[in-house]
Amino acid sequence: MKIGELRGSLDWARAGDEMYALVAELYPICRSITGDGLRATLRRLGRDLDLECHEVPSGTAAFDWTVPKEWNIRDAWVKDARGERVIDFQRSNLHVVHYSTPVRCTVGLDELKRHLHSLPERPQWIPYRTSYYEEGWGFCVEHERLAGFGEGSYEVCIDARLEDGSLSYGECAIGGASDEEFLLSCHTCHPSLCNDNLSGVVLTAHLARLLAGLELRYSYRCLFIPGTIGAITWLSRNRQRAARIRHGLVVACVGDGGPFHYKRSRRGDADIDRAVEHVLRQSGAAHAVRDFSPYGYDERQYCSPGFDLPVGSLTRTPHGCFPEYHTSADDLGFVSARWLGESLCCYLHVIDVVESNRRYRNTNPHCEPQLGRRGLYRAIGGSASPGRTEMALLWVLNLSDGATDLLAIADRAQLDFDTVRHAADLLCSHGLLAETA
Amino acid sequence: MKIGELRGSLDWARAGDEMYALVAELYPICRSITGDGLRATLRRLGRDLDLECHEVPSGTAAFDWTVPKEWNIRDAWVKDARGERVIDFQRSNLHVVHYSTPVRCTVGLDELKRHLHSLPERPQWIPYRTSYYEEGWGFCVEHERLAGFGEGSYEVCIDARLEDGSLSYGECAIGGASDEEFLLSCHTCHPSLCNDNLSGVVLTAHLARLLAGLELRYSYRCLFIPGTIGAITWLSRNRQRAARIRHGLVVACVGDGGPFHYKRSRRGDADIDRAVEHVLRQSGAAHAVRDFSPYGYDERQYCSPGFDLPVGSLTRTPHGCFPEYHTSADDLGFVSARWLGESLCCYLHVIDVVESNRRYRNTNPHCEPQLGRRGLYRAIGGSASPGRTEMALLWVLNLSDGATDLLAIADRAQLDFDTVRHAADLLCSHGLLAETA
């Protein structure tokens, strides 16, 4: 089956439900950039996917970086003088600053507050904070609860281990006709946060399952990696493979109800940029496209100047632009099966365009060929304008010089890609068009 | 005489009257893409022009096409049971579908209706329909009259011949100093329709008469050809000549009162595109410019990728964009002498720009030359800004590097071409500018 047929036959509602169910299943796990939570997540994904899991030892060099120690946490709490847990990791894994060093001590209120993070402007939400590369400890708490913290001494416990271990990541490779690859990369390191980025994780996994059953032109590589250090580690171990990446997308924040948002690759006019922009424009729905910037997700690494890969990022509301971002409010109520299904649909559309985009040469370039005698043109002449199908035939014939691809033709003709591709197929079947390399 | 002088001395009102009179004379003739109506039209044009008429036999190959059989019609009608002509070719040659095969039969109302074309949204107008490349027969009728067609049998007659003959076209070549050619092409195949395209036919013929009396830089080729098959036939017989075309315009729909409308060549930035856009912009009048698209008139063939000639189309309201298009309402009341005169004026302006556009080299490129001592600059200094003439002198001097043409200078300076050309002439006469190849 080709991807076009899949798109025509897929039960989107069911796909959305399945993705949402997996988000719900993975939600409670306490992931970080290393450790057992990340491993458990990869193990769960591996039940549905042919997922190769890698372990890279702490201390391994990766370009300018070093794989950090592994962090695992069993429990963490702050108890007041009466022994009551006023902050409790068991209630939310966001309560602890991730990568906190183990600690067990008794402190006064002032000292405690130096280790607390909260959001005054969102007093009911717990922020998500990390301290991967500087040792220390801390807790995150709802701001409204701080007022209840009276003077006195507090017992603090972070029952964590920060020691040599390994960094885990998962890789799912799906072979296609060509060695050239399409990269789908999602960061898999966030704890109980749904849109950022369980949504990206389950969408990538679902895409991988669907693509595995298809007849593909490109090979696909889906990476389930911890943000930043994961991408850097993968790139440092796969420099040759990275050179084969022809298209790529960083998958994140695809479960909320906002309009689609595309961040271009550093190149700005790569095929993936043109394909995503075409799909979004033709959708007729509100959407935004913005230029590359060196802040964001792992496109930062893929688009670093030494690689400069054609990798963009297709999200709904982008990181940092929804108030729930990196807070406990990015929960199961913030994402929905319907929105996940829409995002899957959009990703498959983009992949279909990239798979089908080709260059042709008009075999009959002097004047138009006589379409009428081949049944490709209406018989009765004189009415004011031809249909979309006839216009697509004329555009493809006029612009197919062996160098202009179907996507460029669709954009110049202001027609949707499917109409143009259908016209090219028709012309090919009549010998009026020949594919070029 | 040069074209600039002609433009200054022409009696525009009289030219408009003459063109309108010729439209009126040609209006009753039943033209099609072949046949005696087309021949009669060319014969009439030949009375005023040095027109070479060509006959290309049916069956001749022309790229992917074949010259069709010749179609001639003497009469056509539908009679009701009482023997009354309810549809009568003698009243309008639009009543019959052009290229209908001969027929003589009696049919019921249902069968008749399968052969009728009408315009429900314009019930008083007869549509114009053709069936050049699929054999069959049909009639066109005012929609409001269909209700009066009662049950019963109808006698149908199309007294036409569709048989081997030839395709006719006319060609008028006007020699200039260079072998390089300016193509003016009009489709001459439509029956009693005034704007589309008797307006284009008479404008092209009038231009040819005027150009024949002038001292010209380019050679001009005016083609009076049936649409599509005529252009394809001409191109297939003139491949070498086509390679000499440096500029070209497809002349159509130039008799109505709408604003000018220019459709760019496929290249989009050919000299003819720049010239027409300059003239329209400088006119100050409302106008529209749109990019090439592969639907329209014979620019479709001239701009096919194997030729890619610099040919645009300058019309007033373009084809398909006025409701009278291809209906009996495109009649003698829809066009006027005044509008034809305005269109002639616009075409001559464009041709004048193309004829006069040249590249120069400033012979004194270090600092400005002293214009004052040559009488080219006001003597008293100090007032706020120079006049248009002085600005044009400064711009031409500053930008004449041997590669930038006067049209580019006029566009960058936001001055009209005539002012810039006049400045260049003045500077040449003082030895401050030298023409480059």
Add this chain to the structure above:
Amino acid sequence: MKIGELRGSLDWARAGDEMYALVAELYPICRSITGDGLRATLRRLGRDLDLECHEVPSGTAAFDWTVPKEWNIRDAWVKDARGERVIDFQRSNLHVVHYSTPVRCTVGLDELKRHLHSLPERPQWIPYRTSYYEEGWGFCVEHERLAGFGEGSYEVCIDARLEDGSLSYGECAIGGASDEEFLLSCHTCHPSLCNDNLSGVVLTAHLARLLAGLELRYSYRCLFIPGTIGAITWLSRNRQRAARIRHGLVVACVGDGGPFHYKRSRRGDADIDRAVEHVLRQSGAAHAVRDFSPYGYDERQYCSPGFDLPVGSLTRTPHGCFPEYHTSADDLGFVSARWLGESLCCYLHVIDVVESNRRYRNTNPHCEPQLGRRGLYRAIGGSASPGRTEMALLWVLNLSDGATDLLAIADRAQLDFDTVRHAADLLCSHGLLAETA
């Protein structure tokens, strides 16, 4: 001291006061394109500057031009029949048409009026008029006073000499690390007119004094020259030196209260164009940028096609765009110390950007370097967006390919140049960036 430090420590108010005082001191002098007034002005400037004064004899050829005779004037007046001076050069040196030939005669009112210039639309102002290159004489007068000129005879005297002498100009060269030069050019030929161009003269002189004390990358050349003939003369005597000019600004009309206005060099995208546009855009204040045109000040000569130097013009309200232009209303009340100070500040900012603009190569181009362990990145992760400093670090790393300069990075990143330069300095000090040639 570097220019950045100077900008941080300069007493702007005092600089403005000093410039205004010098305008006031130079205001009464009757300058022209040659003569003792111009010489006196250069002498005064030479008290503060290391100014080399040049004298070029009348009759010297300069490209297409010839250095004119020298003009000096002692007195000029028109007396009515009662012997009363109705026009008197002693009251304003604008009253005489500059370069008037000596005359002493008695004329009737009609003959007198043929030699008078006035401004009907500004009846209380005296216009400034010249007749450098056509011999003749004339007076300029307030239009409202013309009505009082009765019939009768008038005695006319212009006690001037127009004879062989020389053209004077001043040149101040300030050496920098490189032989490549930054040109600052002001016309110094206007009589009692403050904004045009005593403002430009004192600003250039003040810049020269400040630059002379700095550690500079480029060498600077400040020209104090008569308009047009001065620039042409300098260029004709310095063709080799002109080829070393990498950046340049024509300094004029910098004392009024209007918004800044930049006229691009003929090239349109020279470094100086990008630098000025960046500074004006980042200022947040209203400003205007317009393309080069061949009318204006001496950029006309610097940008003539044989030189095509990267020289723009940075003014406040440009020439001809304020009603006081070239009239007696361009007086000491029309300019102010504050506005002169603001203009100085803007010029120094532009020069600072040009001096500091460099190209770098990211020495660690594969993935981001780990900024955190170098103390260049906040320790606690998770908040929504990085600060401007961190963004600047990421942008500089991402775009420093050895060819893209800091100004281009600042423009693409929409950050101000200083932030980007600071980031580049930080990265250099950590060995993460290396300057390229």
